Amino acid sequence: MLARNRLGVTGAFLLTIVVGCAAFAGWMGRQDPLFVNPAIRLRSPGAIHWFGTDDFGRDVFSRVVYGSRVSLEVGALVVTLTALLGVVAGLTAGYVRAWDNVVMRVTDALMAIPPALLAITLMAALGAKVSNVVVSLTVAYAPQLTRVVRSQVLVLRESAFAEAAKAAGAAESRIAFRHVLPNTLSVVLIQGTVTFADAVLTEAGLSYLGVGEPPGVPSWGNILSDGRAYMIQAPWITLFPGLAIVICVLGLNLFGDGLRDVLDPRLRGE
């Protein structure tokens, strides 16, 4: 069904480009993204350096291609952790009354902090490391997913099929894990794609601000912040990583819209 959804297909196409770059970075990025060559600094895009070179003479194309790895790795880890946390917390909140209050108050508080600010302040405490970026973004985005799962669980446990399972004599825990949990997966998938897109955007912002990945790591945000000082002489250093971010995030957003249309027809706009 997703194959017939125009948004979903466009999104999948854009994502394939980004994932392809990440997977074949070693083969596509023809130069070493970290190789410094001052003799060719700030070269404009051409046959050898498709996206030009930066102020250290590093090949911008290779750096952008390798940057897709960083963004996708961070994004994928954040989504996986967020989904795990969200499903566990959401399911317990939906089933255990005592926990519900605790989980809801904590998500309330975390959601009252703008995600970007939450991630920045956590990075300030934890220090600039890739693993800390993952932790910070997970803390910033897990509350949303928890909420979505919880509200879905509350609906599902009162639904007819849960009632039927109960009437057939299934234990509450069996209903929770075998019937309710699998049915939350579609909302987890939809919200997960949105979180992935947000995580890629915020990650780029963090490393642009110098509180994300350590300097030197070829992440899109780092390339952008390196290129900022040379924007007038060498606008290509900031142009290409930005376009890469747009392609990646747009792909995720469109794919998410497509998933929503297919998996949850009730949410369809018209």
Added chain:
Amino acid sequence: MTTFVIRRLASVIPVLFLVAIFAFVLVHLTPGDPASYMLGPLASEQQVHDLREVLGLNEPVYVQFGRWFVRVLHGNLGESIFMSIPVSLAIWQRLEPTLLLTLLAVLVEVLVGVSAGIAAATHRNTWIDQAIMTFASLGLSTPSFWLGLNLIFLFGVHLRLLPVAGYVPLSESWVGAIRSLVMPAFALGFISSALVARMTRSSILEVLSQDFVRTARAKGVAEKGVVWRHAMRNAILPVMTVVGNSFASLLGGLVVTEQVFAIPGVGLLVINSVLHRDYPVIQGVLLYIVTLYVFINVAVDILYALADPRIKFS
């Protein structure tokens, strides 16, 4: 209505309390001793010892929290380690550009978002609709700082229409202040305007399919009147909620936008304090921004209840 307002205000208390705990815990998440971490490797033992005294780090954690929290409740956010001025003063000094920027960004968000949404809804399924919705998807996927950099390049460097960076205080020239904030406000507001456009469009389409709209058309109201007098009034409510929620991305986006445009506001204060590990300032700004955000949303909820008498809040 009064009960609703009181309840909504009361619901803020546990949220702010937990956020205060988070802000407090933040300092203790630092690897090793917070005092030596803040002062850096060059600090002498005496300096570390003194800062530990100032921060009260020699007390048990709950005592530390209690003292800190009582102080914060009295409006005392502590003193900046790096700038040696009270945190509240540091925030106050940087408040003007930030508030003005947020205001202008919301203005961009609402004007662009609502008019694009109306245009898309009234030209449903035409190329106008598709162009606007494509643009909205693009907007949602563009990092605000990259958009900002491109705006600087285009309008600041090439066309020389607007100042490249910096801020002119209102007291000097209000035209200058607004001119220096046009690009950042657009960079910040444009992304949220995409969300507003989507919501406005679907909200209007939903209202347009309702019976009272058909009645209005049947009695001969012109299409303009149907959209503006009948549909818009009803469609605007969900849009208000989106605008309220968008303050999360606006206030979070301030940090990076102020950095891109070198605007000496609260956002730049955050990033400078993060780079200097000036924890009292980070805690103070965090509490300040969250309080602002929470009360903005309370205000939106109350407006919502006032605007829509059908809604009964319990």
